Amino acid sequence: MELDSLYQAVILDHYRTPLHKGLSAEKDIQVHHNNPSCGDEITLNLIMKDGQIIDISWDGVGCSISMASASVMSDLLIGNSYAKATVILNAFVELMQSKGQGVGDEELLEDGVAFAGVSKFPARIKCALLAWMAFKDASAQVMA
Numbered sequence: 001m002e003l004d005s006l007y008q009a010v011i012l013d014h015y016r017t018p019l020h021k022g023l024s025a026e027k028d029i030q031v032h033h034n035n036p037s038c039g040d041e042i043t044l045n046l047i048m049k050d051g052q053i054i055d056i057s058w059d060g061v062g063c064s065i066s067m068a069s070a071s072v073m074s075d076l077l078i079g080n081s082y083a084k085a086t087v088i089l090n091a092f093v094e095l096m097q098s099k100g101q102g103v104g105d106e107e108l109l110e111d112g113v114a115f116a117g118v119s120k121f122p123a124r125i126k127c128a129l130l131a132w133m134a135f136k137d138a139s140a141q142v143m144a
């Protein structure tokens with residue numbers, strides 16, 4: 001898989017020094033998601049209060065794309081309202097569905113745009129989306 005080298009560096013950086021990795025003692029909800037096609041697994045703890053994302057922590061094993069994406073996702077979404085987090089999540093999903101055509105909104109996605117090239121590789125899209133889908137599941141359960 002060939003990705004733009006600058007973007008590859010961003011992904012490797014998050015993989016080597018993941019943000020918000022290590023499960024919090026407290027949580028409103030915990031979800032576990034896996035991606036059998038690659039072997040990626042993530043456990044995610046979410047704390048929300050009054051519709052705000054207070055904390056996301058996670059632990060997992062998997063490829064560099066899946067773990068780096070968990071790092072980017074958690075760092076991006078913490079501190080946002082549920083509504084804003086949903087906008088960011090939808091923008092990332094749209095980028096992953098762009099078949100290599102999308103570049104992503106850097107203001108919204110920040111380091112998330114580094115995954116743009118992943119959208120060319122159908123087998124890897126699930127890796128990039130794993131943590132985001134775990135958050136979507138967890139937050140929907142809290143908001144329900």
Ligand code: ZN
Nearest residue numbers: 038040063127
């Ligand atoms: Zn993977």
